[in-house]
Amino acid sequence: xxxxxxxxxxxxxxxxxxxxxxxxxxxxxxxxxxxxxxxxxxxxxxxxxxxxxxxxxxxxxxxxxxxxxxxxxxxxxxxxxxxxxxxxxxxxxxxxxxxxxxxxxxxxxxxxxxxxxxxxxxxxxxxxxxxxxxxxxxxxxxxxxxxxxxxxxxxxxxxxxxxxxxxxxxxxxxxxxxxxxxxxxxxxxxxxxxxxxxxxxxxxxxxxxxxxxxxxxxxxxxxxxxxxxxxxxxxxxxxxxxxxxxxxxxxxxxxxxxxxxxxxxxxxxxxxxxxxxxxxxxxxxxxxxxxxxxxxxxxxxxxxxxxxxxxxxxxxxxxxxxxxxxxx
Amino acid sequence: xxxxxxxxxxxxxxxxxxxxxxxxxxxxxxxxxxxxxxxxxxxxxxxxxxxxxxxxxxxxxxxxxxxxxxxxxxxxxxxxxxxxxxxxxxxxxxxxxxxxxxxxxxxxxxxxxxxxxxxxxxxxxxxxxxxxxxxxxxxxxxxxxxxxxxxxxxxxxxxxxxxxxxxxxxxxxxxxxxxxxxxxxxxxxxxxxxxxxxxxxxxxxxxxxxxxxxxxxxxxxxxxxxxxxxxxxxxxxxxxxxxxxxxxxxxxxxxxxxxxxxxxxxxxxxxxxxxxxxxxxxxxxxxxxxxxxxxxxxxxxxxxxxxxxxxxxxxxxxxxxxxxxxxx
Numbered sequence: 001x002x003x004x005x006x007x008x009x010x011x012x013x014x015x016x017x018x019x020x021x022x023x024x025x026x027x028x029x030x031x032x033x034x035x036x037x038x039x040x041x042x043x044x045x046x047x048x049x050x051x052x053x054x055x056x057x058x059x060x061x062x063x064x065x066x067x068x069x070x071x072x073x074x075x076x077x078x079x080x081x082x083x084x085x086x087x088x089x090x091x092x093x094x095x096x097x098x099x100x101x102x103x104x105x106x107x108x109x110x111x112x113x114x115x116x117x118x119x120x121x122x123x124x125x126x127x128x129x130x131x132x133x134x135x136x137x138x139x140x141x142x143x144x145x146x147x148x149x150x151x152x153x154x155x156x157x158x159x160x161x162x163x164x165x166x167x168x169x170x171x172x173x174x175x176x177x178x179x180x181x182x183x184x185x186x187x188x189x190x191x192x193x194x195x196x197x198x199x200x201x202x203x204x205x206x207x208x209x210x211x212x213x214x215x216x217x218x219x220x221x222x223x224x225x226x227x228x229x230x231x232x233x234x235x236x237x238x239x240x241x242x243x244x245x246x247x248x249x250x251x252x253x254x255x256x257x258x259x260x261x262x263x264x265x266x267x268x269x270x271x272x273x274x275x276x277x278x279x280x281x282x283x284x285x286x287x288x289x290x291x292x293x294x295x296x297x298x299x300x301x302x303x304x305x306x307x308x309x310x311x312x313x314x315x316x317x318x319x320x321x322x323x324x325x326x327x328x
Numbered sequence: 329x330x331x332x333x334x335x336x337x338x339x340x341x342x343x344x345x346x347x348x349x350x351x352x353x354x355x356x357x358x359x360x361x362x363x364x365x366x367x368x369x370x371x372x373x374x375x376x377x378x379x380x381x382x383x384x385x386x387x388x389x390x391x392x393x394x395x396x397x398x399x400x401x402x403x404x405x406x407x408x409x410x411x412x413x414x415x416x417x418x419x420x421x422x423x424x425x426x427x428x429x430x431x432x433x434x435x436x437x438x439x440x441x442x443x444x445x446x447x448x449x450x451x452x453x454x455x456x457x458x459x460x461x462x463x464x465x466x467x468x469x470x471x472x473x474x475x476x477x478x479x480x481x482x483x484x485x486x487x488x489x490x491x492x493x494x495x496x497x498x499x500x501x502x503x504x505x506x507x508x509x510x511x512x513x514x515x516x517x518x519x520x521x522x523x524x525x526x527x528x529x530x531x532x533x534x535x536x537x538x539x540x541x542x543x544x545x546x547x548x549x550x551x552x553x554x555x556x557x558x559x560x561x562x563x564x565x566x567x568x569x570x571x572x573x574x575x576x577x578x579x580x581x582x583x584x585x586x587x588x589x590x591x592x593x594x595x596x597x598x599x600x601x602x603x604x605x606x607x608x609x610x611x612x613x614x615x616x617x618x619x620x621x622x623x624x625x626x627x628x629x630x631x632x633x634x635x636x637x638x639x640x641x642x643x644x645x646x647x648x649x650x651x652x653x654x655x656x
Binding site: 019023026027030031032124130131132135136139140141142143144145210269271272284285286287288289290291292293294295298300301303304305307308311312315316318319321322324 | 347351354355358359360452458459464467468469470471472473538597599600612613614616617618619621622623626628629631632633635636639640643644646647649650652
């Protein structure tokens, strides 16, 4: 039996607990692993949760438990998630995360810290929710010769733009609707101003190139200024406005990153990525165009991505495969 | 330096040689590996090929070379590709292949033989050309709880159906056109009668379930009987006819496989998979719908998939990860 700890029993953490309980025998049949959630770090109490008795607010209990070899960080926010991640790695526990903010800010340092301690730091769930884009870029694209990545990486803005196109409502009305449906936060700036998509394209570009560009250095424009007239003008030309996070890999080794609304036409596979879905178009000189499409967020898809990282680590615990380090 | 052998210097084999030469330093930078093609088995001579001096028609030279730890089989056809694969595995050499016919017919036996000999048998390139669908199903979908796979897995038939829809030509005219463009063989039965798609859905279903259904037991219908009237009737309802290879995974463990033309509507992500492209829709209770889209054939995309398997094996040569066996 492998003992792990969850940091956070919110949406994603709750999903991980749910799948590991519900699909336990299936996962054991497929992997030979029997995964036990030994501790859950959360400041709240969960008296009615089946694992409520494992919830603790004392991180030292987890750090000091030699049986726990893996920590799944799903707290959100940069602090103290970053510090907790670093402490776990220093304690020679591998860490998996859904936290793109930490990966985009501290990915270079944390990958290095993991390597120094002979453990791993994985983050499939940080980009594209349940879409296995990080795994694919890690294991399947050595020979692709990637020159461009275009992503619809934020479900909230894609939902708003899709609604504006389909129903003709204004940005403000579509945003309010998205907030009502739980697709947008009360303070929507992270999504609608493009910052979330920006962090994600920085992570994807680092997967392709080994270089993590700092997200604050990337020209980033959101969708606040998109009007119904803009949408109509795009439609009249047969196009649709999408918030495109873009990475261009130049022959000279330079990387050009940007996030901005763009008119996309039906010959682009991203044209058909609508609503809360995400899509990542990876263009390679050898591979041609590849599109990965799926739920970019949501409890169970994102939790499934976290679990795929957990299983990857537990299956290779006797010999950790070397992870590619990033530089700045 | 890692020494490998290629079996076959046709389209895919030639592509593997081309990428390994052209992108050698890039692959070394990304993986730390320096991959040398030591032997190439082919009955033909290639006096003008840069690796022409490594071509041999004597397979025993490869089997008996202890420096060669990996064989990439890209001969096509079941015999002698199957026998050569088995001999390589018995000689404790891992094998990677693009040969869906061998995987669909002998996958159970060859995976077992690889396990008995402590080596691996990988076949990313056997389904979906450059789309990393096999890797994704191997490593990223333990927790997806897959209940259905729908694939457009044959580029030839998809090209023909797309052409019939777009230009109104008959099946016969579209087939002739596809043959002229090199998208269809002189004897097109393998493609147009659905057998190729059938082998591929059998392989995908085995990835999901561990059970390889024998392709001759799968109800398989091709596109020969599709008329321009059928296409028009589908278009009139807003749909498009696609050759869909389908796997349904029942709660009781049964698997239902089929290949048949189907009218697909715009709410299905496969609706937009046109021309020679392939698309695989994987539906999971936890993951939601995932679409993988890309070049389903072609020299460099398929060769890239072969190379991703080669690198996977060479990176893990000190400790071979256990492969999941299949049963019948």
